[in-house]
Every structure is written in C-alpha cells, then in structure tokens.
Amino acid sequence: MTRYTMAIDLDSCIGCHSCAVVCKQENNVGLGTFYSKVLTIGPSGSYPDLEMYYLPVACQHCENPQCVSVCPTGASYKREDGIVLVDHAKCVGCQYCVMACPYGVRTYDESKDKGVIEKCTLCAHLVDDGKTPACVRHCPGQARFFGDADDPESDVSKMIARKQTHKLTDVGNKPSVTFGLDKCEWKGGE
Amino acid sequence: MAVQWPLLVFSVLLGASCGTLVFLGIGEIKGVFKKVRFPLAVCALVLLAVGGCASAMHLGHIDRAFYILGNMASGLSKELFAVGFAGVVTLVYAVLARKDYPGASKVLGVLALIAGVVLPLVAGASYMMPARPAWDSFTLPLMYLGTGLGLGFVLSAAVVCLRGEGDDASLALKLALVGVAASVVTMLAYVAWIALAPFPVESRSIGRLLTGSLALEFWAGVVVLGIVAPAALAWLALRKADDGAGAGAAGAGAAPAVAAAGTDGGAAAGATTAEAAGVRSAAGMLWGALACLVVGNVALRIIMYAVATSVESLIY
Ligand code: SF4
Ligand code: SF4
Numbered sequence: 461m462t463r464y465t466m467a468i469d470l471d472s473c474i475g476c477h478s479c480a481v482v483c484k485q486e487n488n489v490g491l492g493t494f495y496s497k498v499l500t501i502g503p504s505g506s507y508p509d510l511e512m513y514y515l516p517v518a519c520q521h522c523e524n525p526q527c528v529s530v531c532p533t534g535a536s537y538k539r540e541d542g543i544v545l546v547d548h549a550k551c552v553g554c555q556y557c558v559m560a561c562p563y564g565v566r567t568y569d570e571s572k573d574k575g576v577i578e579k580c581t582l583c584a585h586l587v588d589d590g591k592t593p594a595c596v597r598h599c600p601g602q603a604r605f606f607g608d609a610d611d612p613e614s615d616v617s618k619m620i621a622r623k624q625t626h627k628l629t630d631v632g633n634k635p636s637v638t639f640g641l642d643k644c645e646w647k648g649g650e
Numbered sequence: 651m652a653v654q655w656p657l658l659v660f661s662v663l664l665g666a667s668c669g670t671l672v673f674l675g676i677g678e679i680k681g682v683f684k685k686v687r688f689p690l691a692v693c694a695l696v697l698l699a700v701g702g703c704a705s706a707m708h709l710g711h712i713d714r715a716f717y718i719l720g721n722m723a724s725g726l727s728k729e730l731f732a733v734g735f736a737g738v739v740t741l742v743y744a745v746l747a748r749k750d751y752p753g754a755s756k757v758l759g760v761l762a763l764i765a766g767v768v769l770p771l772v773a774g775a776s777y778m779m780p781a782r783p784a785w786d787s788f789t790l791p792l793m794y795l796g797t798g799l800g801l802g803f804v805l806s807a808a809v810v811c812l813r814g815e816g817d818d819a820s821l822a823l824k825l826a827l828v829g830v831a832a833s834v835v836t837m838l839a840y841v842a843w844i845a846l847a848p849f850p851v852e853s854r855s856i857g858r859l860l861t862g863s864l865a866l867e868f869w870a871g872v873v874v875l876g877i878v879a880p881a882a883l884a885w886l887a888l889r890k891a892d893d894g895a896g897a898g899a900a901g902a903g904a905a906p907a908v909a910a911a912g913t914d915g916g917a918a919a920g921a922t923t924a925e926a927a928g929v930r931s932a933a934g935m936l937w938g939a940l941a942c943l944v945v946g947n948v949a950l951r952i953i954m955y956a957v958a959t960s961v962e963s964l965i966y
Contacts, residue, residue, distance in 0.1 A: 554726060558966075563962050567965070
C-alpha cells in the first residue's frame with residue numbers, strides 16, 4: 461500500500477527557509493499564514509561545546525490523524541495514499557481540528573477561502589501530477605525527501621535506512637514525517 | 651490558546667440550563683415546585699437557545715451548521731445531537747407544565763434530568779484530546795456537570811424563593827447548597843488536573859494560576875467569586891430561611907395563648923410574614939450567589955482556554 465510522506469535530513473538543512481517561502485508561493489498561502497516553517501533548535505550545551513540545528517515543520521500527515529477523527533463534517537480526511545487533506549466545500553470552520561492537532565500546524569487563512577481551515581497538503585496537486593512537493597524540489601541543501609514509506613527503494617526509505625531517525629512527540633496520532641539527525645542531540649519528541 | 655468567547659458563553663449558559671433541568675427533574679420525582687416549573691422550563695430553553703446561537707458564532711460557515719451531524723464519532727456531532735435532545739425534551743416538558751398531566755410531566759421530568767446530566771458531560775468530553783494536555787481528563791466534563799448544577803440549582807432556588815412558596819423553599823435552598831458544593835468540588839478537581847497534566851511546560855503550569863499571569867482570574871475569579879462567595883451565600887440563604895421559619899413557628903406556637911385574647915388571626919399573620927421575609931431575603935442572597943457563580947465560571951473557562959496549549963506549538 462502506498463504511504464506518501466516526507467523524510468528530512470536535519471544534518472543537511474542549512475536553515476535558509478527556502479521551503480517555507482516556496483510553499484507560500486506554490487500554495488498561494490496568505491500573509492501571516494504558514495503551511496511550513498523552519499524553527500531554530502538551540503544553541504544548547506555550554507561553551508565551547510555548543511550545538512544547534514534547524515527543524516522544518518508542517519503537517520506530519522499522521523497515520524492516525526486526530527484532526528480527522530474529531531472533524532464533525534468529514535471535511536478533514538486522509539486519502540488512501542496517506543495524505544491528510546481538508547475539503548473546503550464541507551468545512552464549517554469550527555476549528556475543532558485545530559484544537560486536536562498536537563503540533564499547531566493548522567489555521568484559518570483569512571486571505572483565501574474565508575472561514576475554512578488551511579494546512580500543508582503535501583502538494584497533493586503536484587503529487588497527483590507525478591511530481592514531488594515544491595519544498596522538496598527547491599531545497600538547496602537537498603535535505604528533504606518525498607516518497608512511499610512502504611517502498612524500500614523510495615528516497616524516504618533510503619534516508620531512514622542511513623540515518624538516526626526521530627519523530628515529533630506521538631500522543632497516539634503516529635506522525636509519519638521522519639527527521640534524520642546524526643550530528644547533534646535530538647531535543648524533542650521521540 | 652486564545653479564549654474562545656462564543657464557546658465560553660455557550661458552555662456557561664448550557665450549564666445553567668442543564669442544572670435547571672436536573673432541578674426540575676428532582677421536583678417532578680418529589681412532586682414539588684409545581685408553580686415554578688413552567689417559568690423554569692422556559693428559562694432553561696431560552697438559556698440553551700441563546701447559548702446555541704452564541705456557539706454558532708464560532709463557526710466560519712454558519713450556513714453549513716448541519717454538516718456537523720456528519721461524523722457521529724466526533725465529539726462535536728455528539729454535542730449537537732445532545733443539545734437537540736435536551737431542547738426537545740425541555741420544550742415538551744414546558745408545554746405539559748402549563749396543563750395538569752402529572753404522569754406525563756413526571757416522565758418528561760425524568761427525561762429532563764437525564765438530559766441535564768448527560769449534556770454537560772458530552773459537551774465537556776468533546777474537549778478531551780491528547781493534543782491539549784490541560785483538557786485531556788475526565789475532570790473537565792465533571793467540572794462542566796458540577797458547575798452546571800451550581801448555576802442551575804441556585805437560579806432555580808432563587809426563583810422558588812421569589813415566588814414565596816414556603817413549603818418548597820426549604821428543599822430548594824438545600825438543593826442550591828448541594829449544587830454549589832458540586833460546583834466547588836468539581837472546580838477544584840479540574841484545577842488539580844491542571845497541576846497534574848502530562849507534558850508539563852510553563853504555558854500550562856499551575857504556577858501560572860497561583861502566581862503567574864492568570865493569578866487574578868484564579869484567586870479573584872475562581873477562588874473568591876466562584877467558590878467562597880457562592881458557598882457562603884447559599885449557606886446563609888438556607889440559614890435565613892430556617893430562621894424565618896423558626897420565627898414563624900414560634901409566632902404560630904404563641905397563637906393559642908393569644909387566641910384567648912381574641913387576636914389569633916394576628917399571630918398567624920405575623921408567623922407567615924416572618925417566614926416570607928426570611929425566604930425573600932434568602933432569594934436576594936441566592937441572586938448574589940448566582941452572579942458570583944457566573945463570574946467564577948467565566949474565570950475558570952478563561953483559564954481553561956489559556957492553559958490549553960498543544961503538546962508542541964510549532965507554527966501557531
Ligand atoms: S500533524 Fe496535525 S494536522 Fe497534520 S495530520 Fe497530524 S493531527 Fe492532522
Ligand atoms: S474546521 Fe473544518 S476541517 Fe476542521 S474540524 Fe471543523 S469542519 Fe472539520
């Protein structure tokens with residue numbers, strides 16, 4: 461079965477924010493709203509043994525998405541291929557999904573389709589066209605990988621195989637995005 | 651998380667409405683509160699309707715409100731269903747309360763009692779989610795139920811006292827005290843959960859309530875106005891009415907002796923007046939207790955939203 465997701469090699473991320481910018485461009489994300497952001501974790505440790513890394517964050521396209529289970533209208537849904545989306549025609553804007561997401565990655569985008577919820581779509585429109593998400597394509601550090609987690613030959617599976625991997629804190633939602641980090645100490649989640 | 655005012659207003663009004671329904675249900679089972687049951691049922695219905703309208707203001711698309719019944723596994727769908735059930739039961743009860751159908755009123759009274767207990771539990775349970783540690787506890791729906799009993803019982807008892815029905819007033823005042831006790835215990839239990847919740851961070855710590863940015867809401871709002879003041883006022887109201895009844899009984903007891911002098915009618919009137927005055931001043935105290943409870947409930951819910959940060963707040 462196909463399980464599309466993302467793997468991000470944090471050792472290769474240079475913190476340039478290109479992914480966050482190109483995401484806004486590709487998805488026409490309004491002012492003040494983000495589907496994707498890059499956080500700076502650290503610096504931690506004590507001089508001269510300091511370390512720091514960048515953490516690109518967005519919807520984790522969870523295997524057991526809480527946003528979908530709480531949505532009263534069925535507007536939030538998970539596709540067969542694992543991508544979690546919002547059907548704007550059904551959304552009532554109750555924001556229950558915003559409350560149920562453990563990571564704060566959903567919001568209203570007031571400038572676009574007013575009164576409904578927005579978040580990272582894993583560029584489903586591009587994926588359906590046989591392409592990769594915009595952030596993956598434009599990452600200058602080549603830190604982002606997209607693919608089928610169930611296919612051992614996919615870019616995602618290969619990154620997972622060669623790195624120490626981590627996920628964001630799992631409270632039963634089973635986040636699907638994997639972070640690879642060998643050179644620093646992982647500071648959050650699992 | 652920012653305070654969700656439409657939901658906050660909804661939950662307070664829903665609590666008051668449901669507490670009133672439970673009060674009416676108890677009245678039906680015991681065969682009392684006949685004179686107040688119609689106005690109280692209308693009051694419960696209006697509170698639920700106004701609360702429902704307030705909660706609709708939270709939606710981005712009110713025009714699609716009925717889509718909310720689309721996923722019965724969702725807490726919100728269950729809540730809307732429970733509100734509909736309570737609304738229909740209250741409406742039918744109110745219509746019956748105008749006439750004299752004791753059997754039917756009793757059945758509807760029991761249904762109202764069930765709706766009054768179940769609805770706050772369903773509404774509170776809709777907030778229980780692992781993504782918000784400060785909400786993920788059964789103490790939250792219990793707090794919704796307990797505070798609802800406090801609001802509804804005090805409101806109902808005040809109306810009973812206002813109508814001067816001396817025989818019902820004593821039970822009503824005792825129920826008001828029980829309601830306030832339920833409110834106090836469940837409020838404290840929820841605050842205890844905030845202290846114990848998993849994934850502790852500063853934004854949802856008990857320290858924010860005790861000495862931090864939420865100290866005013868906690869100490870002045872929850873502790874003084876939500877707990878101490880209503881408990882004291884409900885207790886004083888019961889005492890006041892008992893004293894009035896005691897004075898009335900003493901006056902009536904003196905009546906036979908005075909009867910010889912041909913003034914028994916005057917003594918009986920004095921007894922009734924003393925009792926009625928006691929009940930009237932008890933009503934005043936209960937209105938005061940209700941006002942304090944409303945402020946306390948609003949304060950606790952402001953805190954409830956303020957401490958409801960997600961496990962990790964990555965973008966928002
Ligand atoms: S990260 Fe949040 S919005 Fe994305 S699928 Fe998981 S619960 Fe839903
Ligand atoms: S805001 Fe929209 S997508 Fe989110 S739970 Fe409500 S109806 Fe579902």
